[in-house]
Each structure stands twice: as structure tokens, then as C-alpha cells.
Amino acid sequence: MNKKQIKMLVRIITAAVLMIALTVLAKFVTLNRWVEFILFMVPYLVIGYDILKKAGKGILNKQVFDENFLMAVATIGAIALGDYKEGVAVMLFYQIGELFQSYAVGKSRRNITELMDIRPDYANIERDGQLEKVDPDEVEIGSIIVVQPGEKVPIDGIVVEGKSTLNTSALTGESVPREVATGEEIISGCINLSGLLKIQTTKEFGESTVSKILDLVENASSKKSRSENFISKFAHYYTPAVCYGALALAIIPPLVRMIFMGLPADWGEWIYRALTFLVISCPCALVISIPLSFFAGIGGASAAGVLIKGSNYLETLAQTKTVVFDKTGTITQGVFEVCGIHQHSCSEHKKADGTCQPEYTAEEQHLLEYAALAECHSTHPISVSLQKAYGKKLDNTRVTDVQEISGHGVITTVDGHQVAAGNDKLMKKLGIEYRMCDCVGTIVHLAIDNVYAGHILIADVIKPHAAEAMKKLKAAGVNRLVMLTGDDDRVAQQVADEVGISEVHSKLLPADKVTQVERLLEQKQGKDALAFVGDGINDAPVLSRADIGIAMGALGSDAAIEAADVVLMDDDPIKIAKAIQIAKKCLRIVYENIYFAIGVKLICLLLGAIGIANMWVAIFADVGVMVIAVLNAVRALFVKKL
Secondary structure (H helix, E strand, C coil): CCHHHHHHHHHHHHHHHHHHHHHHHHHHCCCCHHHHHHHHHHHHHHHHHHHHHHHHHHHHCCCCCCHHHHHHHHHHHHHHCCCHHHHHHHHHHHHHHHHHHHHHHHHHHHHHHHHHCCCCCCEEEEECCEEEEECHHHCCCCCEEEECCCCECCCCEEEEECCEEEECHHHHCCCCCEEECCCCEECCCCEECCCCEEEEECCCHHHCHHHHHHHHHHHHHHCCCHHHHHHHHHHHHHHHHHHHHHHHHHHHHHHHHHHCCCCCCCHHHHHHHHHHHHHHHCCHHHHHHHHHHHHHHHHHHHHCCEEECCHHHHHHHHCEEEEEEECCCCCECCCCEEEEEECCCCHHHECCCCCECCCCCHHHHHHHHHHHHHCCCCCCHHHHHHHHHHCCCCCHHHEEEEEEECCCEEEEEECCEEEEEECHHHHHHHCCCCCCCCCCCEEEEEEECCEEEEEEEEECCECCCHHHHHHHHHHCCCCEEEEECCCCHHHHHHHHHHHCCCEEECCCCHHHHHHHHHHHHHHCCCCCEEEEEECCHHHHHHHHHCCEEEEECCCCCHHHHHHCCEEECCCCCHHHHHHHHHHHHHHHHHHHHHHHHHHHHHHHHHHHHCCCCCHHHHHHHHHHHHHHHHHHHHHHHCCCCC
């Protein structure tokens, strides 16, 4: 508990003890009415002074109809009718309900606050042999920062010296440490566990992973779901309506009894019923528990390494029936390896199992050199794999006139020779006759001075949990799995078969992916939602177009993360099913609270109007229902077993 909650608990205990003591005293001692009033006002003001203050401010600010006003009117009215104990009890139990709500919100917030602990306070820069702590905002791109064991990595960068293990649990929800060494990329927010690391920064602090994550989390509550918006509108009209309804209940029946029926008015009885009606009608359970359910859902998801940008996306996730995947970096690891160089015939390197023998002639090595140089300015996984396979330092000055054609490849000049490296679309575009490959993988065709020189076979690695992720998605209620890729038909089909995706669309340009998603959107039924999962820059338009965009956050591009509605911090596709299950649990809790709160209140309102329900029933209908609804909402936090 925080200081505010402890203070409220002390007030509750004090007021409860005083009320019980006065109730017992009244059983044995006959108190004067004014003495009794003064004595009961002590616990009433102890427990209710802040509610009265808020109600007064609301009236002054012309924001009259809220739960503080309802509580103030109901309790002051009960006290005016001589029901001192009930007046104190209503305020006491209302504050108990508020304490429960505050504690529940705090518990949800702690999950997100733990995530906030990834915010670095400083960055170490070495100057004159001494480490100097500076504000991360002041560190420029390309600077060398030092991260000692136990410190947080403040800014994204590349390790230039040292090796260590990193705790990434705050980012990914995974407890297994990650090994890093010289030359590897490192993202901010991780905790350095063992060795000293020197890191060359690749981003400014404001653009680094940790800043983007914190921004996403901090802004999540601003995007409200349809259920939350409905409850807000409902309370806006409902509260004034019940206030006027209570006023009518206090005035009309006595007048009817007096004027038309010739009976005593019984003003006290009907005013008491009206006050009971007011207490019952307080919409606290709905107004508090519904946003809390979504807040708890977002908090639970963040602890599991899934960042959901708003409660509206939780609602959409729960309705997801179609999931569309990009291939590279999403289903596969995006870690490409050169597994064949075919200058003449594909069969000469082919093994009995259909794979290629990675033993190359001098001519083939020369071909690989040309390909690596042509792709040296690109950060695409295929380009990186070519450079890695070449294994020598590349002289970029040998390369001029670089022209990258999206969805095709690269045309450039190497040592004065025009080199075209790309897929079969590039060859067709240039009018160059190319040779198909019998091996399964991604083919990079090479043409030198408009003459076909051969091709390089590159294979990707499927993520370990990809096949299991598809099974879990089907178990979570997803009935259509689709893969969209710019890759070759055979490669795409092989990957799809291995992971369990039945619908594949290959050889797609970025614009084609958007077209395919729009076609799939037209085919979906009713409220069913379509999710797209991607990681690259070219996925950003599709992520925005889908009902819900899911980005691979750990290694995914900034553009994809920016465009997405949900970010998976450890790039594990199995977390998609987890996110859907969290969303469904959250929505189930929301609807449980709505039906329960409205149902109990309607029954109690009817009983109160006809005089069966007293103030104690009203307390249960208000505070009891709120406490039950809040405790139910907290269940959305517990997502480990989903």
C-alpha cells in the first residue's frame, strides 16, 4: 500500500470503531437526539469529509451529477431523517469500496511500473580515462558508451568491445539471459549482468527502443474501447436520470397520497426510499471496474512481453478470426545463410538429400564477391547473409551508382562492370535470360554487364515455436491462417507446410500485400477481425490497413513498430495466441461485470422503489457490487497460465 491508501485505511478503521462504539453505547444509554447527532457526526466527517468536499467542488464547477454528489445527498438525507448510523455506514462502505479500487489499480499499475524501471537514468561516457555520467538525451549517434555489470543499457547500439549476458525480462517477459559479443546489436532497456560492454550508439535516446516502449505504455490508456466509451456515455445520462428519478420518488407519491387518495403523505418514508434509491443507483461498479479490467489486461500483457497500445485494440484482438503473416523475420528468423553458388548447373553441387554442397570454386567465390559488393549498402537480411558468407572486409569505394528497386533487387556498378543482383523479376525487367534452380530456398540471380552469370541459393531458418504458434492460434479460435511473402512459390510453400499454414500468396510486392489484405478484409464476416503480423519497413502499410497490426518488436523495424497496434517484444510468434487469449479473458471479465452490476442494481432499484429494500441493501447494491466487480477485474492481471 502507498501512503494515501494507508491513510485511508486508518480513516476507515477509526470511523468503523467509532460507529460500532456509538451503536453499542446507544443500546445501553438513552442519548439526547442532538447529542447522538453530534457524536455520530464525528465518524461521519472522519470518513466522509473528502467526499463532501469533492461534491461541493463539483457543484461549484457545474459538474453536479457524479458518485460524490450521490453519496453526499444520500448520507446527508439519511442523517436529516435521523438515521445517523445508516448515514455513516453508507459513507464508510463507499470508502471501503474506493480503497479496494485504488489497491486494484495500484496492482495493475505495478506491472506497468516494473516495465518503467527500464528507463535509464544516465549513460557512461569515457573521457580522459574516467567514466562520466551524462543524461542519455545528450548522447549523440556514433558515441561510445560504457555499460558496467548491473547497469541498464541506455541507448540502442552495436557492441564494439566486450561480451556479457543480458537480462531482457523487462522487455520480453522471458527470464532466460541473452548472450552478446562484439559486433552484435544491443537494444536499450536490457540489464547488463556480467561483463563490461562498450557500445557505439546507433540511435538517439528519444528514438531508442526503451523510449518507444515507454511512450507506447504511457499512451495506452488514452485509446478507449467501445465498452469504455459506452460506459462513459451511459454514466453521463444515467446519473442525472436517477437523481431526477429519486426526486420524483420523494415528491410525487406523497402528493398523490395527499391529493387523490386522502391518505397521510408519509414524507419521511418516501424521502427515505428516494435516498435508498440514490445509493443503489450509484454507477460506481460500472464506471470503475470496466476501465480497470482493460487496464489490468494491458498490464498483464506487458508483463508477458506483449505491448498493447490501447484497450480498443484489446477488444479487436478478442474478435480476431483471421491472422495474416509476413514470412521473413516473422515466421522465419530472418537469419539467411548462403547454402549454394550455382554458376553453371544446379546438379553439380546437389547432395542426395536435396541440399547443396557449400564448397565453392575460385570462380564461384568471385561471383559471391560481386554479389556481396552489390548488396553492401543494404541492411536487408539477404544482403547481410551475402556479406557474411563472403567473410572479408568489403571496399565500398569499388561500388558506384547504386540503384535499389523495391521487390526486385539492386543494380549497381562494381569495378566498372554493371552488376544486377536480385530475383527473377529483376532479370525479366532487364530482359536477361536466367536459369531456374532445383534446390529450395531464396534465389539471388546475378548478371554482369547484362550477361547472366549464375545464382546464389540462400535459405532462411524457421523460428522454433512457429509451428506450435499456429496450433495455439487455432485453439484460440482463429479459423484462417494466411502467409504473404515476396519470396519464391516453392520456398513459401515449403515454409507454410512446415508450420501448418494452408493459404499462401507468394511473389508479392509491398503494394500487392496491401491488395491481398484488402481482399481478405472484404471476405470476413460481421465483427470478425483480421490481424496482420510483420516486422519489416515494407510491412508498415499493411500493418496500418489491417484491423489490428502486430509487429515483431525486438528485431523489427521502427516503422513497423510505429504502425502496429500490438508489439511482441521477443519476436516469438507464439505470443500472438497469448495476446488473443489475454484479450478474450479481459473482454469476458468486462461483460461479466456489466451484466452483474446492471442486473443487481435493477433488482435492488425495484425493491427500493416499492419499499422492500432498506439502506443496508442499498449499501450492498452499491459498494458490495463495486468490490465484487473490482476483484473480478483484477483477474485480468493473471495471464501466466493462459
